[in-house]
Amino acid sequence: MKAEEHVRAFQEHRAVIDWAIDRGMDKSQRIVGTHASRAITELLSAYLHINGKIDAGFQINHRWFKTGKVGEKFPDFQKKTAILARMVELENLSENLTYGSQRAEGEVKRAIELVNELELLLKGMMNDEK
Numbered sequence: 001m002k003a004e005e006h007v008r009a010f011q012e013h014r015a016v017i018d019w020a021i022d023r024g025m026d027k028s029q030r031i032v033g034t035h036a037s038r039a040i041t042e043l044l045s046a047y048l049h050i051n052g053k054i055d056a057g058f059q060i061n062h063r064w065f066k067t068g069k070v071g072e073k074f075p076d077f078q079k080k081t082a083i084l085a086r087m088v089e090l091e092n093l094s095e096n097l098t099y100g101s102q103r104a105e106g107e108v109k110r111a112i113e114l115v116n117e118l119e120l121l122l123k124g125m126m127n128d129e130k
Contacts, residue, residue, distance in 0.1 A: 001045070001049075001056065001059075002049065002056060003045075003046045003049035003050045004046075006042045006043070006045040006046035006049065007042070007043070007046045009042040010039050010040075010042040010043045010046065013035040013036075013038050013039030013042065014035075014039055014115075014119075016031060016035045017031075017032055017035050017036060017039060017112070017115060019031075020032050020035075021112065025105050025108040025109065025112075026105060028108070029097045029102065029103055029107075029108050030097060030098050032094075032097060032108050032111050032112060033093075033094045033095070033096070033097025033098035033099075033108075033111065034094070034098050036090055036093075036094045036097075036111045036112070036114070036115050037062040037065065037087070037090050037091045037094040037095075038062050039115060039119075040087060040090060040114075040115060040118045040119070040122075041060050041061070041062040041065070041087070043118070043119060043122045043123070044060065044083070044087070044118075044122060045060050046122075046126070047077075047122050047125060047126050048060075048074075048075075048077065050126055051077065053074075053075045053077050054074075054075070062091055062094075063091070065084070065087045065088050065090070065091035065092075066088070066091055066092060066095070067088065068084075068085070068088055070084055070087070070088060071084050078125055079121065079125065082121075083118065083121065083122070086114055086117065086118055087118065089114060090111060090114040090115070090118070093107060093110060093111050093114070094111060097111060
């Protein structure tokens, strides 16, 4: 996929997350869980494509982010360690929200916080490198 397609995919996931927030976090944990990690994976893909770190055939799977060893799959890039650590936290949290029993609202809020932090970070890096 091209970087623009990853950005569009991110925007679709983001729109669903925003809808879920408006609906109420107590009723939307699975929606947030399903879309949070996938959204940021799309944005990371776009960033890496834009900066020539991966080619168009390289597909990133959100499931890779279940362990800190995920860094071995990626080339070096700006703020790699910090970004991947947050993405590992987000993926594990997302899985619990999606497949687990009802979680505390704080866990849903933490997933949204991570999405917001990573979105700002990655978009800022994309703008800096244009």
